[in-house]
Amino acid sequence: MSDPLPSAGPLVGRRGVLRLLGIAALSAVAGCRSGKQRSTPQSPVPAATSSIGSRQPAVPPTPQPSQPARAQPTPSPLSADQLLAQRVAVAERALLAAYDAVAVAHPELAGRLAPFRADHAAHLHGLVSEAAPSSAPSSAPAANAPAASAPEVSAPPSGIAPASASPFAAGSPLAAVSSPASDTLLLHLADLERAAAAARLDDVAATSGSLARLVASIGGCEAAHAVLLVAGT
Amino acid sequence: MSDSGLVAALLAAAAAENAAVYGYPIAGAKLATTRDKNAARAAYDAHRAQVQDVTQWLATAGATPSPAAPVYRLPNPVVDNSTARALLAAIEESTAATYADVVAVATAQLQRDAALALQAAATREAQWRTTSVPFPGLVGRLRL
Numbered sequence: 001m002s003d004p005l006p007s008a009g010p011l012v013g014r015r016g017v018l019r020l021l022g023i024a025a026l027s028a029v030a031g032c033r034s035g036k037q038r039s040t041p042q043s044p045v046p047a048a049t050s051s052i053g054s055r056q057p058a059v060p061p062t063p064q065p066s067q068p069a070r071a072q073p074t075p076s077p078l079s080a081d082q083l084l085a086q087r088v089a090v091a092e093r094a095l096l097a098a099y100d101a102v103a104v105a106h107p108e109l110a111g112r113l114a115p116f117r118a119d120h121a122a123h124l125h126g127l128v129s130e131a132a133p134s135s136a137p138s139s140a141p142a143a144n145a146p147a148a149s150a151p152e153v154s155a156p157p158s159g160i161a162p163a164s165a166s167p168f169a170a171g172s173p174l175a176a177v178s179s180p181a182s183d184t185l186l187l188h189l190a191d192l193e194r195a196a197a198a199a200r201l202d203d204v205a206a207t208s209g210s211l212a213r214l215v216a217s218i219g220g221c222e223a224a225h226a227v228l229l230v231a232g233t
Numbered sequence: 234m235s236d237s238g239l240v241a242a243l244l245a246a247a248a249a250e251n252a253a254v255y256g257y258p259i260a261g262a263k264l265a266t267t268r269d270k271n272a273a274r275a276a277y278d279a280h281r282a283q284v285q286d287v288t289q290w291l292a293t294a295g296a297t298p299s300p301a302a303p304v305y306r307l308p309n310p311v312v313d314n315s316t317a318r319a320l321l322a323a324i325e326e327s328t329a330a331t332y333a334d335v336v337a338v339a340t341a342q343l344q345r346d347a348a349l350a351l352q353a354a355a356t357r358e359a360q361w362r363t364t365s366v367p368f369p370g371l372v373g374r375l376r377l
Contacts, residue, residue: 122368220352221367
């Protein structure tokens with residue numbers, strides 16, 4: 001089981017996995033998401049220290065992180081912590097989609113990957129709870145409050161069940177695409193997890209307190225995933 | 234982000250690392266395979282190095298850690314492979330928890346170093362459990 005992609009390594013990213021699977025449409029969506037994620041990595045950072053604790057009680061009109069984060073003079077409707085939580089949530093959703101794509105291409109891996117996927121679903125849930133504007137962090141039941149305030153990141157808790165969350169029906173044309181060996185895909189997922197864990201190190205720098213604790217813990221889980229995914233291959 | 238909060242978090246991390254250095258050889262002796270024993274030895278070295286790192290961080294913050302205790306009370310007796318793995322997983326979770334607390338109050342490079350130390354502990358924890366937990370370092374502390 002030698003590394004089939006010696007130079008691509010962690011840079012292959014999720015689009016690489018999706019391309020390997022031949023899922024062009026999902027790949028386009030993925031490009032959108034990772035582009036969004038990349039476009040705002042540092043912008044909330046300078047605002048973080050001054051804005052933490054001054055959460056806006058008003059319901060945010062739109063969950064678009066990039067625009068308000070860049071416009072320095074206009075105060076963002078979301079706090080810096082909320083923006084960070086959203087950004088990490090976008091990354092977690094991208095990982096969920098990557099796991100779904102692999103499970104579609106290799107249904108025999110779905111069972112083994114389910115616990116990994118469930119961890120990311122839990123991360124998403126935790127981030128939504130943490131980013132809820134007016135609820136006390138990590139104390140209130142998260143299911144209801146965040147749904148009202150952050151529609152973009154509130155759906156996933158219901159997506160924990162792998163079967164219903166899969167966007168593709170069995171027997172779709174995608175099944176006809178020849179896909180790479182399952183070991184290769186596991187290595188790619190491990191690369192994604194490793195890159196995600198590294199990104200969490202940058203993310204914690206933008207915040208402090210309970211959100212920093214949460215994001216650091218998520219990064220710990222992702223680092224562990226990277227190792228566990230290849231442990232059995 | 235008070236200095237006292239940071240010092241308290243670092244003192245807890247130092248104590249957890251000292252406990253890890255105490256517990257690893259006890260559990261390591263009961264591990265079943267050579268592979269696991271080697272992993273435990275490497276982890277033991279990693280924790281000894283962390284004791285040094287955290288001591289250095291404390292020195293930078295103007296404090297010194299309490300000396301390691303001569304004996305620690307184990308949560309459960311270590312009698313075989315599975316109880317040994319359980320102790321090692323618990324040790325890693327407890328060190329991860331203290332690093333999570335450092336991340337919460339530290340800034341700049343120290344915050345990043347603590348987050349990295351949490352990742353290393355979480356990875357070892359998952360290896361001893363042979364499965365991951367969604368929130369290493371927050372087990373039992375996070376209400377969702």
